[in-house]
Structure formats: structure tokens, C-alpha cells
Amino acid sequence: MPRPTPPVTVHDSLVLEPRDVHFDWSELPLHWIPDEPMATHTINVLHLLLPEGERWFVKVFKDALPMIRDEQLREEVLGFIGQEAIHAEAHQEVLDHLLGQGLDPRPYVRQISWLFHRVLGDKPGLTARQRRENVIERVAFVAAIEHFTAFLGNWALNSPGLDRAGADPTMLDLLRWHGAEEVEHRSVAYDLMRHLDPGYLRRIRGMAVSGPLLIHLWIRGTRFMLAADPTLDGRLVPTWRDARRAARRGLLPEPGRFLRSAARYFGPRYHPTREGSSSQALAYLAKSPAASAAAAR
Structure with missing residues (x-):
């Protein structure tokens, strides 16, 4: 028999709306932060990871739906699924545009x-109990990754350095629209994990696997993008010093803040609602060009 499902704290006012946004990439330059290929391609790793990653999120959460015993949480999970599916397609369009500019992302993807x-x-071949455990374990991985996407979303919403550097406005809207939705739904994966297994060990194991893996993939992805950039001829190799310099200028998240954010996840009293601001996220979604256009259709 499955263990009794514990109560989970959900949010009375949280209604997640999938916004069917569209972006025009026809004018996007290869280095959309002018004269900053390293910072540009470090952020471009999002486009490498997110289409496949968020489709995987959707599959995991659909597998978890029959296990949910709280109707409000079920509605939040359905809204999460809708938003993540649109995120995947939006970032896929950027990959297609990069391919048209001579940068082939397909080997890494x-x-x-x-x-x-x-x-x-x-x-394959799992018993019903083993399959349930496998789904819950993957939900824990998603919860840990969603902690990082909320951190990145909060950074994107508070990154005036990108504006000062003249970053492409369409890309900024993509990053901030997506970031705002990550902040908006930042609690859903964590609350689902706690609903299915309230134990501390599951949460820590999810971060212990997902955190180092994400950092590894990001470093490899940055190296790949710079090596694949046809305008650089392999001349630019990323270093931590370059990343710190770009972070001081507000072009990238500060590595120290990223690590401190990861450490907070291990706190016994941690909850994602303490990361980022829902009101700020909703305020941006109300003025985002892409989200506004989607609302008007």
C-alpha cells in the first residue's frame, strides 16, 4: 500500500496561465549582447538545455498526475505543464535561428x-511500486532544477546591466518573460515533491544529483557554443575570470550568489516562496511585449 499523502501548503491565489507567446528572431544578431560573445553564449546555453529539459519536465509531471490527491495542487501542476511546454518551444525557435546563422547546436543537443x-x-520492467518511486525521484530532480531556474529568472528580472550593454530587446523579453514565469511557478515542483514524499533525504538527493550536473552541463555548453561560433574560429576559450568580470558588469549571474542560492535549498526551513518576488514577476508579465501580444490574441 502507498504511504498516506501528507497535506501540502499551496497558494490560494496561484493560478498559472500558459501564455502562448511568439517572438520574431529574424533580426537577432549572433552576438545579441554587442561585442560580448562569451556572455552571449553563456546565456545561450539556456537554449541548448531547455527544449529537451522542459519537455522532460512535462513528461515527468504527467506521470505524477495520477498520484496527486490535492485538487488545488493538481491545477497548479497542470498550469506548470502548460507553461513549460511553451517555454520549450520558444527556446527551440532560438536554436533554429542559430542554425540559420551558421552555428550548429545539434551535436550538443x-x-x-x-x-x-x-x-x-x-x-522498463519496473513493478508498480518501483515505477512510483522512480517518478517521485525524478520529481525531486525537477524540484532542484526549478530552484535554479527561479534563481536565473529572478536575475533576469533584475539585470539592468544587459540593458546598459545594449542587449537585443527581443532576447531580453524572452529571458524576462520566461524568468517571470519561472518565479511565478517556482513553488509547484517543490510542493509536488513534498506532497509525494515529505522526507528531507529525497529533497537533498535531488539537489545533490541535479546541482553538479547542471553546472557541468552549463560549462560544457558554454565551451561548445564558443567553439561552434563561426565568427570566432575557436579563438575564445571561457575562463572563470571572464565570467566574474562579466558578472561584475551585470551581464551574467554572479557565481557566488548562485552557489549561496544552492546552499539555501539544504536548509530545513527552505521554501521556494522565499526566492524572488511574485509581484515583480507578474508586473513584468503585464508589460512584456510578447505576453501582452499573447493576451490580446
Whole structure:
């Protein structure tokens, strides 16, 4: 028999709306932060990871739906699924645009696809109990990753350095629209994990696996993008010093803040609502060009 489902704290006013946004990438320059290829491609790793990653999130959460015993949480999970599906397609369009500019992301994307489908995908031959445990374990991985996406979303909403550097406005809207929705739904994966397993060990194991893996993939992705950039001829190799310099100028998140954010996840009293501001996220979504256009359709 499955263990009794514990109560979970959800939010009375949280209604997640999938916003069917569209972006025009026809004028996007290859280095959309002018004269900053390293910072540009470090952020471009999002486009490498998110299409396959967020499709995997959707699959995991659909597998978890029959286990949910709280109707409000179920509605939040359905809203999360809708938002993540649109995120995946929006970032896929950027990959297609990069390919048209002579930067082929497909070798790295194939590796990401293999990771999510073969390593983190469904395991054949499991018993019903083993399958349930496998789904909950993957939900814990999603919860840990969503902590980082909320951190990045909060950074994108508070990154005037990108505006000062003249970053492409369409890309900024993509990053801030997506970031705002990550902040908006930042609690859903964590609350689902706690609903299915309130234990501390599951939460810590999720972060212990997902955190180092995400950092590794991001470093490899940055190196790949710079090596694949046809305008650089392999001349630019990223370093931590370069990343820190870009962070001081507000072009990238500060590595120290990223690590401190990860450490907060281990706190016994941690909850995602303490990360970022829902009111700020909703305020941006109310003025986002892409989200406003979607609302008007």
C-alpha cells in the first residue's frame, strides 16, 4: 500500500496561465549582447538545455498526475505543464535561428536528448511500486532544477546591466518573460515533491544529483557554443575570470550568489516562496511585449 499523502501548503491565489507567446528572431544578431560573445553564449546555453529539459519536465509531471490527491495542487501542476511546454518551444525557435546563422547546436543537443531520454527517462520492467518511486525521484530532480531556474529568472528580472550593454530587446523579453514565469511557478515542483514524499533525504538527493550536473552541463555548453561560433574560429576559450568580470558588469549571474542560492535549498526551513518576488514577476508579465501580444490574441 502507498504511504498516506501528507497535506501540502499551496497558494490560494496561484493560478498559472500558459501564455502562448511568439517572438520574431529574424533580426537577432549572433552576438545579441554587442561585442560580448562569451556572455552571449553563456546565456545561450539556456537554449541548448531547455527544449529537451522542459519537455522532460512535462513528461515527468504527467506521470505524477495520477498520484496527486490535492485538487488545488493538481491545477497548479497542470498550469506548470502548460507553461513549460511553451517555454520549450520558444527556446527551440532560438536554436533554429542559430542554425540559420551558421552555428550548429545539434551535436550538443543530441547529447542532452540522450541524457533526458535514456539516463533520466522511463525505466522498463519496473513493478508498480518501483515505477512510483522512480517518478517521485525524478520529481525531486525537477524540484532542484526549478530552484535554479527561479534563481536565473529572478536575475533576469533584475539585470539592468544587459540593458546598459545594449542587449537585443527581443532576447531580453524572452529571458524576462520566461524568468517571470519561472518565479511565478517556482513553488509547484517543490510542493509536488513534498506532497509525494515529505522526507528531507529525497529533497537533498535531488539537489545533490541535479546541482553538479547542471553546472557541468552549463560549462560544457558554454565551451561548445564558443567553439561552434563561426565568427570566432575557436579563438575564445571561457575562463572563470571572464565570467566574474562579466558578472561584475551585470551581464551574467554572479557565481557566488548562485552557489549561496544552492546552499539555501539544504536548509530545513527552505521554501521556494522565499526566492524572488511574485509581484515583480507578474508586473513584468503585464508589460512584456510578447505576453501582452499573447493576451490580446
